[in-house]
Amino acid sequence: xxxxxxxxxxxxxxxxxxxxxxxxxxxxxxxxxxxxxxxxxxxxxxxxxxxxxxxxxxxxxxxxxxxxxxxxxxxxxxxxxxxxxxxxxxxxxxxxxxxxxxxxxxxxxxxxxxxxxxxxxxxxxxxxxxxxxxxxxxxxxxxxxxxxxxxxxxxxxxxxxxxxxxxxxxxxxxxxxxxxxxxxxxxxxxxxxxxxxxxxxxxxxxxxxxxxxxxxxxxxxxxxxxxxxxxxxxxxxxxxxxxxxxxxxxxxxxxxxxxxxxxxxxxxxxxxxxxxxxxxxxxxxxxxxxxxxxxxx
Amino acid sequence: xxxxxxxxxxxxxxxxxxxxxxxxxxxxxxxxxxxxxxxxxxxxxxxxxxxxxxxxxxxxxxxxxxxxxxxxxxxxxxxxxxxxxxxxxxxxxxxxxxxxxxxxxxxxxxxxxxxxxxxxxxxxxxxxxxxxxxxxxxxxxxxxxxxxxxxxxxxxxxxxxxxxxxxxxxxxxxxxxxxxxxxxxxxxxxxxxxxxxxxxxxxxxxxxxxxxxxxxxxxxxxxxxxxxxxxxxxxxxxxxxxxxxxxxxxxxxxxxxxxxxxxxxxxxxxxxx
Numbered sequence: 001x002x003x004x005x006x007x008x009x010x011x012x013x014x015x016x017x018x019x020x021x022x023x024x025x026x027x028x029x030x031x032x033x034x035x036x037x038x039x040x041x042x043x044x045x046x047x048x049x050x051x052x053x054x055x056x057x058x059x060x061x062x063x064x065x066x067x068x069x070x071x072x073x074x075x076x077x078x079x080x081x082x083x084x085x086x087x088x089x090x091x092x093x094x095x096x097x098x099x100x101x102x103x104x105x106x107x108x109x110x111x112x113x114x115x116x117x118x119x120x121x122x123x124x125x126x127x128x129x130x131x132x133x134x135x136x137x138x139x140x141x142x143x144x145x146x147x148x149x150x151x152x153x154x155x156x157x158x159x160x161x162x163x164x165x166x167x168x169x170x171x172x173x174x175x176x177x178x179x180x181x182x183x184x185x186x187x188x189x190x191x192x193x194x195x196x197x198x199x200x201x202x203x204x205x206x207x208x209x210x211x212x213x214x215x216x217x218x219x220x221x222x223x224x225x226x227x228x229x230x231x232x233x234x235x236x237x238x239x240x241x242x243x244x245x246x247x248x249x250x251x252x253x254x255x256x257x258x259x260x261x262x263x264x265x266x267x268x269x270x271x272x273x274x275x276x277x278x279x280x281x282x283x284x285x286x287x288x289x290x291x292x293x294x295x296x297x
Numbered sequence: 298x299x300x301x302x303x304x305x306x307x308x309x310x311x312x313x314x315x316x317x318x319x320x321x322x323x324x325x326x327x328x329x330x331x332x333x334x335x336x337x338x339x340x341x342x343x344x345x346x347x348x349x350x351x352x353x354x355x356x357x358x359x360x361x362x363x364x365x366x367x368x369x370x371x372x373x374x375x376x377x378x379x380x381x382x383x384x385x386x387x388x389x390x391x392x393x394x395x396x397x398x399x400x401x402x403x404x405x406x407x408x409x410x411x412x413x414x415x416x417x418x419x420x421x422x423x424x425x426x427x428x429x430x431x432x433x434x435x436x437x438x439x440x441x442x443x444x445x446x447x448x449x450x451x452x453x454x455x456x457x458x459x460x461x462x463x464x465x466x467x468x469x470x471x472x473x474x475x476x477x478x479x480x481x482x483x484x485x486x487x488x489x490x491x492x493x494x495x496x497x498x499x500x501x502x503x504x505x506x507x508x509x510x511x512x513x514x515x516x517x518x519x520x521x522x523x524x525x526x527x528x529x530x531x532x533x534x535x536x537x538x539x540x541x542x543x544x545x546x547x548x549x550x551x552x553x554x555x556x557x558x559x560x561x562x563x564x565x566x567x568x569x570x
Binding site: 041 | 337338339340386440441442464467468469470471472473475496498499531534535536539540542543546547550552561564565568569
């Protein structure tokens with residue numbers, strides 16, 4: 001059973017001069033085990049949308065269900081069910097390392113499981129499990145203070161704190177912002193592993209189209225609170241009009257291929273990764289190799 | 298003339314338990330009008346170094362001079378802060394006023410300038426970053442890229458000699474990143490000294506000089522061609538720009554491409570002459 005968002009609207013501060021409709025009739029499904037990316041200009045409604053996934057905010061109209069359970073509980077019984085369902089959705093906000101607060105990495109990660117009523121022994125298991133999922137060595141990190149970690153390490157601790165709750169769906173808001181190239185690559189690798197090995201569904205909100213290339217099978221473009229495109233990245237990033245409308249740029253690889261094509265190189269479209277781009281460029285040049293080699297010499 | 302002269306600078310955060318220096322024996326001179334990119338992994342000391350450039354942090358050992366003024370001498374503080382403007386990563390943490398033009402006027406007002414001069418500076422700064430039409434907007438209603446441009450305008454209104462962008466594009470969408478880098482390039486054309494700390498090698502490729510930091514030390518510096526296109530960046534947790542990586546791959550397939558390609562326009566010009 002998926003997360004289903006059915007025709008939701010959301011209005012900030014209704015009835016005031018600051019009234020602002022952030023979502024205008026969004027329908028959207030996160031299938032089990034899927035990796036979906038949400039992209040859009042600042043203010044397009046990305047963060048507002050994902051906060052509906054675990055009931056942090058309730059839609060003004062429309063409905064959100066997780067595994068078939070409406071997150072808006074209307075009576076006591078359905079409220080309890082809604083709370084239970086919302087817990088299946090783990091939410092990692094922007095710069096989550098800034099929310100680390102405990103004295104040690106262990107205590108920080110154990111906080112969630114303990115708050116959810118697990119015993120110390122169960123929580124200990126969860127901490128080990130979550131640290132291994134994000135690639136942090138248990139013995140060397142558990143006693144360290146979260147304050148002395150690097151940006152990438154801190155972010156992994158914060159994500160482990162969510163994973164320790166064993167979510168079925170993991171929602172990440174700008175997970176790689178501010179990380180150095182290696183930290184970014186490693187984190188994306190870990191997220192991919194979670195999806196492939198554990199079957200966790202991942203929703204990724206990002207400004208980095210390269211992250212979408214690296215991870216997502218599906219991307220949604222949001223524009224002023226509406227979904228204007230929902231497709232595989234390979235096709236989505238060829239939609240120049242949709243990209244422009246959403247205020248987005250294609251990934252660097254696609255932009256480079258577009259430029260080369262405009263400069264006269266006969267080159268196939270639809271490449272995504274660096275490997276594919278290099279291969280496509282090579283193929284398009286190879287008939288002219290003899291001629292080129294001459295010229296370069 | 299050098300705007301920045303840093304000599305044997307070491308800095309230790311008092312809070313760090315083992316007292317490992319965040320900066321360890323840094324020597325760096327930056328000339329007037331130069332565009333320098335500082336790259337390095339998280340925790341390599343880039344931001345600590347940036348904070349020395351306008352005396353937000355003072356060296357534990359060694360010296361940092363701005364326009365010949367030692368940052369460690371309290372009487373130099375205001376002159377130094379006027380000469381070096383800093384823009385940080387998070388656009389929401391550095392704006393103070395309720396209206397765009399007030400935001401830009403904040404600095405000049407504190408200098409006690411006459412109102413006509415303030416007006417002039419505000420208009421000039423907003424024009425430089427392309428926000429003239431948003432003069433009366435509330436900053437919180439601007440996009441991320443606009444907010445960062447506003448922060449830059451606020452720094453420019455002080456008429457600094459040097460602008461430091463500390464990962465100023467890290468939180469922006471692709472359009473915002475491009476807007477900010479365009480403004481940076483324009484300012485540089487006008488002769489402003491620009492120091493850009495970044496994780497984006499494509500941004501570093503635009504600089505005159507790239508400085509690589511690793512564990513509190515400067516481990517390499519040179520032109521983008523020398524550093525980004527001809528050095529093993531992986532050992533410092535970095536990656537080459539896309540143009541370099543594509544060129545490397547094509548070379549490995551047997552294409553005869555010149556060395557030192559690190560910008561996309563160079564790659565396009567090489568492949569499509």
